Amino acid sequence: MFDKEYSFKGTHAEKVNKLTAKFDDKNQLFKRNLDVYMMAPIVGFLYQKKSDVNNGDGSQKPTKIFPQQLIENGDDLAFTYRLIMLLDKKNAASIDERVDKAFRQFNSPQAENDEKLYEQYVLGGVDILYEKLIESATSTEDYLKNLYDFMEDMDDRYNQTIDADQISALCRLAKQ
Amino acid sequence: MLLKSMSLTNFRQFNGTQSISFSVDPEKNVTVIMGENGSGKTTLAQAFTWCLYGATDFDDQIVLNKAISQNMGSNGEAFVQVKISMVHLNVDYTMTREQKYTTDSTGNLKRPNNTVFKIQYKNADGQQDFVKESEVELRMKEILPKELAKYFFFDGERIGNMSKEIRKGKSKEFADAVKSLLGLSAFTEALEHLGGRSANTVIKSYEGDYDSKSDSKIAQLRDEISRYDARLEQIEKRLSEIDNEEYTASEKAKEYEVKIAENRDSEKFAQERAKLKSKIAGLEQSKVSSTSGVIDTFNRKGSSWMATKMIHDALKELVDADKLDTGIPDIHARTIQFLINRKKCLCGASIEFGGAAYTELNKVLDYIPPKSIGTLIGQFARECELKSRGAADAFDDISNKFSVVSGFDADYADLSNQIETINKKLEGMLNVGELQKKYTFYDGEVKKLRAERVRLVEEKGGIGTKRERCETGINELVLKDDNNRRVARFKAYATYMYKYLFSVYKEKETEVREQLEEAVNTIFKEIYNGGFSLKLDDKYNIQIQVDDFEGYSGDVETSTAQSISVIFAFIAGVIKMARENNSDENSMLMTEAYPLVMDAPLSAFDKTRIKTVCDALPKVAEQVIIFIKDTDGEIAEDNMGSKVGMRYLFDKKNEFETELIGR
Numbered sequence: 129m130f131d132k133e134y135s136f137k138g139t140h141a142e143k144v145n146k147l148t149a150k151f152d153d154k155n156q157l158f159k160r161n162l163d164v165y166m167m168a169p170i171v172g173f174l175y176q177k178k179s180d181v182n183n184g185d186g187s188q189k190p191t192k193i194f195p196q197q198l199i200e201n202g203d204d205l206a207f208t209y210r211l212i213m214l215l216d217k218k219n220a221a222s223i224d225e226r227v228d229k230a231f232r233q234f235n236s237p238q239a240e241n242d243e244k245l246y247e248q249y250v251l252g253g254v255d256i257l258y259e260k261l262i263e264s265a266t267s268t269e270d271y272l273k274n275l276y277d278f279m280e281d282m283d284d285r286y287n288q289t290i291d292a293d294q295i296s297a298l299c300r301l302a303k304q
Numbered sequence: 305m306l307l308k309s310m311s312l313t314n315f316r317q318f319n320g321t322q323s324i325s326f327s328v329d330p331e332k333n334v335t336v337i338m339g340e341n342g343s344g345k346t347t348l349a350q351a352f353t354w355c356l357y358g359a360t361d362f363d364d365q366i367v368l369n370k371a372i373s374q375n376m377g378s379n380g381e382a383f384v385q386v387k388i389s390m391v392h393l394n395v396d397y398t399m400t401r402e403q404k405y406t407t408d409s410t411g412n413l414k415r416p417n418n419t420v421f422k423i424q425y426k427n428a429d430g431q432q433d434f435v436k437e438s439e440v441e442l443r444m445k446e447i448l449p450k451e452l453a454k455y456f457f458f459d460g461e462r463i464g465n466m467s468k469e470i471r472k473g474k475s476k477e478f479a480d481a482v483k484s485l486l487g488l489s490a491f492t493e494a495l496e497h498l499g500g501r502s503a504n505t506v507i508k509s510y511e512g513d514y515d516s517k518s519d520s521k522i523a524q525l526r527d528e529i530s531r532y533d534a535r536l537e538q539i540e541k542r543l544s545e546i547d548n549e550e551y552t553a554s555e556k557a558k559e560y561e562v563k564i565a566e567n568r569d570s571e572k573f574a575q576e577r578a579k580l581k582s583k584i585a586g587l588e589q590s591k592v593s594s595t596s597g598v599i600d601t602f603n604r605k606g607s608s609w610m611a612t613k614m615i616h617d618a619l620k621e622l623v624d625a626d627k628l629d630t631g632i633p634d635i636h637a638r639t640i641q642f643l644i645n646r647k648k649c650l651c652g653a654s655i656e657f658g659g660a661a662y663t664e665l666n667k668v669l670d671y672i673p674p675k676s677i678g679t680l681i682g683q684f685a686r687e688c689e690l691k692s693r694g695a696a697d698a699f700d701d702i703s704n705k706f707s708v709v710s711g712f713d714a715d716y717a718d719l720s721n722q723i724e725t726i727n728k729k730l731e732g733m734l735n736v737g738e739l740q741k742k743y744t745f746y747d748g749e750v751k752k753l754r755a756e757r758v759r760l761v762e763e764k765g766g767i768g769t770k771r772e773r774c775e776t777g778i779n780e781l782v783l784k785d786d787n788n789r790r791v792a793r794f795k796a797y798a799t800y801m802y803k804y805l806f807s808v809y810k811e812k813e814t815e816v817r818e819q820l821e822e823a824v825n826t827i828f829k830e831i832y833n834g835g836f837s838l839k840l841d842d843k844y845n846i847q848i849q850v851d852d853f854e855g856y857s858g859d860v861e862t863s864t865a866q867s868i869s870v871i872f873a874f875i876a877g878v879i880k881m882a883r884e885n886n887s888d889e890n891s892m893l894m895t896e897a898y899p900l901v902m903d904a905p906l907s908a909f910d911k912t913r914i915k916t917v918c919d920a921l922p923k924v925a926e927q928v929i930i931f932i933k934d935t936d937g938e939i940a941e942d943n944m945g946s947k948v949g950m951r952y953l954f955d956k957k958n959e960f961e962t963e964l965i966g967r
Contacts, residue, residue: 155595159603167607170614204607207687211611214618223625231677231684269709272598276706279602279609283699286613295612295692298619302685 129235129243130205134165134193138184140251141191143258151271157261161193166204168253169246173212174286177252178245209234209246219245305392305448306927307899312351313385314369317344317962321385324348324964326899326929327949328391334928334947336940337964339954344962345931348954349903352457355386355401357450358419366416368405370960373413381406392447396426399444448898452482455875457901482844482878488816491809498802507802510795513787522781525774532771539764546753546760553749560743563734570733577726584719587712594708601701608695615688622681635672640665816881817842824877827924831916832869846874872917875900880924899927911939918943 136144144164150156158164172178198205213219213230219242220226233239260278265271311323326335339345350360354367366373368384376382385402403419423435423443435443448456483492499507644665647655655661671678821840828838839847848870879898900921918940922928928947932940941948951967 152595155599157599157602159599163603163607167610170607170610173614174610203687207684207691208607208611210684211614211618214621215614223621226621227625227677227681231680272595272706272709275598275602276702276710279606279699279702282610287609287699290612290616292693292696295616295619296689298616298623299685299689301623302619302681302688 129209129239130198130202131195132198133195134198135190136161136192136251136254137190138182138188140179140182140254142184142188143254143262144191146262147254147257151265152268155271157271157275160197161191162197162201164254164257165193165250166201166208168251168257169208169212169249170253171256172249172251172253173215174282175252175256177256178248179251179255180248181251206234212246212249213242216245305390305898307901307929308389308391308396310351310355310389311385311387312348313387314372314382315351315354315367315384315386316347316369317956317960318347318351318964319369319371319961322964324952325950326927328927329949330926332947332949333926334922334930334944335950335952336944336948337929337931337952337954338934338967339931339962340934340956342959343954343956345954346903347962349457349901349931351386352388352901353450353453355388355399356444356448357453358401358421359450366405366413367403368413368416373405373407376405376407376411376413378407378409378411380411390447397447398424400424455871455878456898482820483813483816488809488813491805491812494805495802495809498798498805506798507795510791510798513791519785519788522778522785525778525781529771529774529778532767532774536764536767536771539760539767543757543760543764546757550750550753550757553746553753557743557746557750560739560746564736564739564743567734567736567739570730571736573726573730573733574735577723577730580719580723580726584716584723587715587719591709591712594705594712597705598702598709601698601705605695605698605701608691609698612692612695615692619685619688622685632668632672635668637669637672640668640672817844820844820877820881823880824873827876827880827920828869828873830920831872831913832866836866838870838873846870869913872921876921876924879926898925899929900925901929901931903931914939915943922947 135141144161147164148156148158148161158167210230213234214226216226220229229239229242233242260281261271261274265274306328307326308328309323309325311321312318313321324337327333337345337348350362354360360367368382372382382405383402384405385400387398387400389396389398391397400422401419402422404417406414406417408414421440421444422437423440424432425435427433444450496502497506499505502508643649644655644662647657649655649661653661655665670676817840821838824838824840824846828836835850836848839849841847848866879900882898922944928944930940953965953967955963955965957963
């Protein structure tokens with residue numbers, strides 16, 4: 129996984145294009161398609177939004193991520209994949225199973241369904257990002273405001289109760 | 305002209321002083337002087353030309369009596385004198401020519417002195433007076449020009465030559481002389497005086513008086529003046545402009561001076577405004593950098609930050625599931641395999657295939673190397689820690705930057721308001737720097753204008769002086785110009801007079817010439833009866849023409865008798881014309897009768913002719929003085945008898961001495 133060219137298609141291609149487009153004379157929300165691709169599965173999972181690949185109305189051209197970019201960022205991508213596999217209890221109820229999916233089956237033939245799931249989260253994330261950041265924007269100021277509002281919303285929902293020390297403590301426990 | 309008397313002193317044969325009176329009686333107007341050949345007839349005739357013109361036809365130019373010159377001795381001196389008394393135009397004249405002769409120590413004659421010619425006349429008061437020495441020649445020319453004299457004092461022996469001369473190529477002087485005799489000289493003189501060839505004619509003198517340069521000079525000066533006037537006008541215009549401009553400029557300068565004082569504060573406000581403007585610029589800059597900062601952080605840390613909760617949950621899952629420490633330190637799958645194969649545990653308990661120990665040991669295989677995922681999980685946990693730490697400040701960072709961006713509008717509006725307030729304050733005020741610039745400009749203008757005025761006033765003064773000089777020049781030239789106009793007018797008059805006179809003269813001259821021709825012909829036919837007539841051309845040359853000889857007409861060879869007849873006829877004709885004109889008081893032609901002094905003219909004629917000549921001459925000439933041979937004299941006296949008033953005889957004593965004796 130993460131060693132072959134990836135293409136967004138249909139409505140997702142259109143949305144990714146808009147997410148990477150310049151909203152003023154020099155700024156764009158996402159610098160590359162890759163940046164969308166890296167954030168989208170996290171957002172999709174957190175919002176529990178899965179989407180399937182579509183061809184849109186047929187007018188949208190696919191937008192690609194080259195394998196080289198994917199290979200270079202393979203560690204980060206694998207990290208996200210493992211997170212999702214470890215946490216998605218709908219996919220596998222027992223922790224042992226989820227650990228197998230996250231570690232033992234990663235990048236193996238048994239992972240085929242997991243990879244599909246992962247892509248569904250990616251595309252779902254694209255839908256969420258588009259909806260939150262782009263859809264309601266009417267002026268250039270709105271993009272930035274949407275971005276902030278989106279992050280603030282995430283912060284309210286997930287991050288306020290967590291701090292780095294908790295995570296460090298868990299890490300120490302996990303490594304023992 | 306009437307000859308009254310002549311006296312000769314030591315002139316050639318005439319030793320001492322001898323006198324002769326000529327008949328002036330109009331009835332008996334002939335004086336006959338007889339003498340044999342060589343007795344002095346020709347000498348006496350020559351005495352006239354010597355006295356009047358200082359020349360003789362003799363080869364020997366010494367006119368002193370030979371007897372006297374031989375007796376002068378050494379260092380002696382003697383005088384020759386001929387004195388002629390005459391009446392001309394009612395004035396009594398006495399012409400005297402004298403020549404002094406001296407001998408050297410050996411008694412030889414020296415080269416004689418120049419002759420001295422004097423003309424004495426009786427003026428209107430009856431007093432004797434002398435014509436000025438410088439004018440005697442001229443006066444003589446007026447009385448009887450030398451060119452003509454030979455026709456009145458003539459030598460019969462040379463008559464052939466004279467005839468030729470008269471017939472062929474007469475000099476212009478001759479024609480002029482004839483004209484003069486015929487009374488045309490008044491015209492010719494007038495014409496000559498007005499516009500002749502001489503450099504001193506009236507017309508030429510006017511040309512000399514005319515200053516042809518003055519016109520162009522005046523034009524030039526006027527041109528200069530108009531240029532000066534144009535420049536002066538410009539200067540005046542400019543000066544009044546300068547007055548206005550200077551007034552305006554200095555008013556402006558004052559105005560700005562006041563404004564500068566009033567608006568000192570504006571400078572402070574302007575500085576404040578500048579600060580605010582730079583703040584706004586800074587604000588805009590930080591908005592830009594914050595915006596890109598938000599984006600940058602979002603792109604770099606967004607994913608990790610969003611995953612924080614998931615990282616936390618995942619770690620918790622792993623810790624709770626106790627998966628992470630299930631590995632047995634330093635135990636490898638080979639160790640377990642060894643224990644199973646020997647069927648005996650480390651603790652000594654037996655391991656039976658399919659038994660509880662056997663199953664437990666096979667589970668251990670999952671958690672130890674090589675099948676262990678402990679390392680992967682450990683690695684994953686470290687990544688979790690790194691990512692969560694790295695992204696921990698992401699939201700704070702974005703929040704801060706976003707607050708700048710979102711606060712921008714408020715800050716910007718605040719600064720803008722402040723600037724607006726200052727602008728409003730400044731609106732009523734003026735920029736001191738600008739005011740200062742303007743003040744400096746107008747003040748500079750005032751100075752420039754003053755300098756220009758000074759320069760223009762100086763130039764004006766200079767031009768005024770130059771202009772005055774031109775005016776003076778023109779006034780001077782205008783005087784000359786007036787003179788020019790006067791001169792031009794005079795010249796026009798003179799030219800008109802000249803042309804008028806010339807046309808009248810031409811007419812009159814032709815008339816006179818025709819009359820002369822007629823007169824000459826009349827006389828010629830009286831003297832010489834033959835089929836010939838004389839023709840006068842416009843140069844007064846005489847041609848003898850055959851009247852009609854079988855259709856032949858033209859000039860012909862003439863005999864001696866004919867020649868003499870021609871001369872007689874011509875001279876008689878001239879004299880006759882002169883006389884007739886003289887009597888016509890209304891005529892424009894003023895002339896004088898002339899005597900005829902002849903030397904032995906009759907020898908060439910036969911008796912019949914002598915008679916006719918003797919008959920004709922006293923009638924046409926006012927006075928006839930005739931020198932004649934004994935034989936001819938008798939014939940002449942026979943023919944002119946009643947006309948002869950005086951008679952003289954040459955008494956030849958020897959070759960050197962002759963005496964005149966009255967008869």
